[in-house]
Amino acid sequence: MATTPYPQSYYAASANPVPPRPALQGEVETDVCIIGAGYTGLSSALFLLENGFKVSIVEAAKVGFGASGRNGGQIVNSYSRDIDVIERTVGPKEAQLLGKMAFEGGRIIRERVAKYNIQCDLKDGGVFAALTSKQMGHLESQKRLWERFGHTQLELMDQKRIREVVACDSYVGGMLDMSGGHIHPLNLALGEAAAVESLGGIIYEQTPAIRIERGANPVVHTPQGKVRAKFIIVAGNAYLGNLVPELAAKSMPCGTQVITTEPLGEELARTLLPQDYCVEDCNYLLDYYRLTGDKRLIFGGGVVYGARDPANIEAIIRPKMLKAFPQLKDVKIDFAWTGNFLLTLSRLPQVGRIGDNIYYSQGCSGHGVTYTHLAGKVLAEALRGQAERFDAFAGLPHYPFPGGQMLRVPFSALGAWYYSLRDRLGF
The missing domain is CATH 3.50.50.60 (FAD/NAD(P)-binding domain)
Incomplete structure (x- = not known):
């Protein structure tokens, strides 16, 4: 067998x-x-x-x-x-x-x-990183919501504070959840x-x-x-x-892509994420990243509706990584793979x-x-x-995807395109 x-x-x-x-x-x-x-x-x-x-x-x-x-x-x-x-x-x-x-x-x-x-x-500590003032406002609301349900290990971060934990110039602020981690x-x-x-x-x-x-x-x-x-x-x-x-x-498999760099060494790794927290941004199709135990950077993002394996994962994800960390332009990618998750409407x-x-x-x-x-x-x-x-x-309550199994992929991709466009335009 x-x-x-x-x-x-x-x-x-x-x-x-x-x-x-x-x-x-x-x-x-x-x-x-x-x-x-x-x-x-x-x-x-x-x-x-x-x-x-x-x-x-x-x-x-x-x-x-x-x-x-x-x-x-x-x-x-x-x-x-x-x-x-x-x-x-x-x-x-x-x-x-x-x-x-x-x-x-x-x-x-x-x-x-x-x-x-x-x-x-x-490791303890997870960061939600806001790219716009609207996303920062959402994090402020999220903090109030979570605290209403008894979750208090949260810290809102302004632009100066988030740069102490993430060496990326793209973020206007964020929220640290110390009960998160990786x-x-x-x-x-x-x-x-x-x-x-x-x-x-x-x-x-x-x-x-x-x-x-x-x-x-x-x-x-x-x-x-x-x-x-x-x-x-x-x-x-x-x-x-x-x-x-x-x-x-009533569900649809979807793929997300992940890459892992070569070992960065203690010094470079510490400059990227000094407290070794994990990070995800607040976009609809979000990017996420963290350091491994042996000081590589794992970076993932994007969604392939219907769970097809892209031909070149590195070509999709590496530009996202370099947008966050241009200082990694000469770093080699050692691993790239797809993993599927199950989406509901x-x-x-x-x-x-x-x-x-x-x-x-x-x-x-x-x-x-x-x-x-x-x-x-x-x-x-x-x-x-x-x-x-x-x-x-x-x-x-749960519902089937519009158009059934035949049309669930294009309809979901169209919806994701719309929300991603809103993210890019700051709506």
């Missing part, structure tokens, strides 16, 4: 050593079968195992193969659409619980890293997988789910075996394909249950590092019969 390796990313090249994990052969029984060994699946598994469930994970490729092992590695709070948007959508009462959860994912990550001694280059995302996933196995969970790699047999005792079928379970958690996100057609109809995650025993969470819409860790806890609570927080997410 053919195996699927990691993409040729910086993360794969610098991953911590892990044991081989065989594919599923034959039939097994478990309490919960999780489809996908990314953050959602791994977080769910850990919370379930800690509460006495028997858990098996089937992964089509390798742990963290998808967005969990390819993303920018930034711990960013809240959701892709913030709490004020949720309030306007479902009302203040329903939004209250979702607002309280908006800052929990980062705490879960830090708890996991500490409890299981996960080596993933965890990690080596693949090593976080690998550490969480090791924690799952230390608690008795089983992970089968190179084991795609090819069919779900629904019913009172659902079965996940794989190429060379099957898993009989009491519950199934679908956690494939942008790499799920059409395994569950009703989920594919509302930009809010889709959470729910199919029948009585198939649960799912998907559609982080580019904001998944923290949300997926929260989602694992919420899903585990629901399986234990504590569904209040699960129901809060499940109650969010």
Whole structure:
């Protein structure tokens, strides 16, 4: 059987050593079968195992193969659409619980890293960088909003202050969130997988789910075996394909591109980001960057709707990097890759249950590092019969993309072009 390796990313090249994990052969029984060994699946598994469930994970490729092992590695709070948007959508009462959860994912990550001694280059501090006075005004409103929900580790920065933490002349100001931060995302996933196995969970790699047999005792079928379970958690996100057609109809895989420089050395790295914070700007199609543990610059940005792999990623992202840091014009790019995330029309995650025993969470819409860790806890609570927080997410309205799957890419690209034009013109 053919195996699927990691993409040729910086993360794969610098991953911590892990044991081989065989594919599923034959039939097994478990309490919960999780489809996908990314953050959602791994977080769910850990919370379930800690509460006495028997858990098996089937992964089509390798742990963290998808967005969990390819993303920018930034711990960013809240959701892709913030709490004020949720309030306007479902009302203040329903939004209250979702607002309280908006800052929990980062705490879960830090708890996991500490409890299981996960080596993933965890650093504190994340910067939202404003390119215009309008964006700065939005950050001022965002600070008030987040503080209303109890999040207080925030500092507004004027132009002088932001240049103390980011050596870029483009920003008029920003906001520092000290509960934000950054990690080596693949090593976080690998550490969480090791924690799952230390608690008795089983992970089968190179084991795609090819069919779900629904019913009172659902079965996940794989190429060379099957898993009989009491519950199934679908956690494939942008790499799920059409395994569950009703989920594919309301979401769209999208690609984002990332490059990594050669090692910059301590002195140059410190001039770029003196406090080693991560940064994202406030544009609709935002750029994001940070330093790695070995003092490279990781820089990402842009969206490819429909998740096509561009022919030359460096040609797309390097000009963005040089616009922020022209002093890197002679620096070599060692790695360039694409990672897919799952977009929903509302930009809010889709959470729910199919029948009585198939649960799912998907559609982080580019904001998944923290949300997926929260989602694992919420899903585990629901399986234990504590569904209040699960129901809060499940109650969010979701809609198919206009024009269906055939037209969702051009319509989304047109919308992104419009908002990007507004960013450039300062509207």
